[in-house]
Amino acid sequence: MKRIVVEGLKYKYPLADSLALNDVTFDIKQGEFIGIIGKNLAGKSTLCQALVGLVPHFYKGAYGGKVFVGGLEVKNHSIADISLKVGMVFQNPFTQVTGSKMTVYEEIAFGLENIGVPRSEIIERIDSVLNLLKIEQVKDHNPFDLSGGQMQRMAIASIIAMKPDILVLDEPTSQLDPAGSEEVFQAIQSLSKQGITVILAEHKMEKIAQYCDRVLLLNNGKVVDFDTPGKVFSREDLEEKGVTAPVYTRVCKALGVKKAGTDEYPVTLEEAERVLRGDGA
Amino acid sequence: MIKIANLSFSYNKETPVLTGIKLEFDRRSTAIIGQNGAGKTTFVKLLKGLLKADEGEILIHDHNVNRKTAAQLARTIGLVFQNPNDQIFKRTVLDEVMFGPLNIKMDKQTAKEKAIEALKMVELDGKLEMNPHDLSLSEKKLLCIASVVAMETDIIIFDEPTIAQDHGGKEKIRQIIQALKDKNKLVMTIIHDMDFVAENFERTIVFTEGKVLLDGDTRYVFSQKELLETACVEAPGITKLAERLGFKDTVITVEEFINLKQTCSPPR
């Protein structure tokens, strides 16, 4: 079942002179875990925001084409309606604090109160996301008095607690320690296994390669490719698009070893290990 | 250059954030890694004189940090903040970068030259008159780096410089760090990107729960798998791959890996 359909989406920010998204078309099935990659200013964040309706409702600007998320056409529905189905974590963790709550605990409750989750369930859900993102020890802190990583964890927790059908994350682990970002990716993967559709923009190619079902490569607002990590990261023109493949792919490329019986290079640690062992060197 | 003895700090008296830190810094480029909330940002703010230690002593070039104001320290030590929005406050990109140099009493002409030179390094010299707040997050981060680099301080600290950067952005930062090292400056960087650590820093310090857990040559630090795990960090991808393939030595860069792989066959 298709959860997201984007057809010929074009978008230009007000006052900008070029298109931020240029004729973007793709669709995503329920439960897929999709990675969006591309160099800085490629349009990743803009695309993410187009899926929750901030583009065009919040920014205005020139908009063409169609975007359907969970059956709603974004152009004809308010962000409030869309927010019941689609959750979004922003790129900058420092600017997504609501500013009306005194503690991390209450901060996470904010969205749940707004969408009318019953009290007992609010508490259950908060406890579970605090645990999932390992921020129990700061649950009584003021949301502004956190380290960068703790703030980012809180931002992710606040959205996951709302249990949206579709989860959009814009570089959600940029401030996390390696173990933390591994845990977050695992948690998101398990959500996607439960049927939640996930779209995640990221520069950490190793993580994209390991966790995503398909990868959308953007460049200058256009879709260059939308395929499995193996295919996308094996492209010869990747560097031209401002993206480098995962380190595992790069070594295997340099050593000229491909996955047995395919035209693809390994993209994860496991694949690289298997191939390089087999090759014996 | 920097000597730290028995340093302790807490934001509120109940929970200590840093306890009993003892460290010395020479001119080796140094990465500071460790779990979220370990106290890394707090530590560098103390070095910079933005926070005052509860206990202990920090000597920079034999001067006690406690006896100087942060502004006086600014001539010796520069810090790029973790959150660029915390650092930016001028109306144009050029003014933002000139602010520091002007404050440390460079004349206007020199300040402008230094500013433009620094902005060239981050490829923002085409946006001199833009309002910094209209830049994207990755550009803001680069702007903040340029603002501090332009001051040419002897010690320069980056707090997570590679946030939001694509490959090209990281490459710019790598070149800046290299240029600073060539000028014999002490470069210190807090960072969660282990590949970047391995490729750019001679020394690595691991923080955990307000203490120094590990400190040494980057290669040595990345060979301590179990300890790294307790601090929620890990070795770079290439190191993990080499280890799985049974390489005897700790490999930390792609070039090393390829060389080893091509010249000798590792034990199975």
Next chain:
Amino acid sequence: MKSISLYEEGTSFVHDVDPITKLWYIPFAILIPIILPLFTVSFLLIGLSLALLLAAKVIRKTIPVFGFVFLILITVVLIQGMFKPENETVLFQIGPLTMYKEGLLFALTITLRVINIIGAFMILVLTTKPSDLVEALVRKGMSPRIGYVVVSVFQIIPEMMATMSTITDAQRARGMETEGKLLVRIKAFLPLLGPVVLGSLINTKERAMALEVRGFNSQAPKTFLYEEKTYQFSKILQMGMLLLTVAAVVWRIFL
């Protein structure tokens, strides 16, 4: 970061009373002395407010507020005592200054009213968390948007002060002297205002987006993390105050 609210945590019965009842007390304390303009009534109500503040153990926190108010009231007393047009009866003279009875009595009425109002407000402000009050009002049907604005003011003003200190940090980190003599500090302070305001505006925009995706404008009926604060005697207290007010009106009209 602290909130700017004056709320003082406590366990007294005044703290236990629900915010709405405490809110009721304010118009009650203001209306009664207007309906029954007798000094005794004013004194009684002030006494009641002070007793409640004492019981809540927050009287110390009222001192600066009352101190400030007295400063203003003294000028009222002096001006009214000397210059009120109806002034006739001389009370006493100090040098060229003459105090009149009419003016002083009038000033006393004002003083009592003001103290009375402040006392009633203090009970609410000092013993109720602002967010509890707003939440109670939202439950009673106030728009959650207005509620948000009110609560966020309590957070955002200290946040602006925090921004101020962040920017000061940004400046001193790059060599601007912000410590030391008053003049230095003032010089450092003025250029701060622009960036702080601009910064807050930008934060406001990004925050608005964050609020949107957290369902802030959703039509769904809102729920609450905390259980409604109820007080077993709140209905009785509210009815009591209403009855007393009615009784006062009746007294005023018929007696």
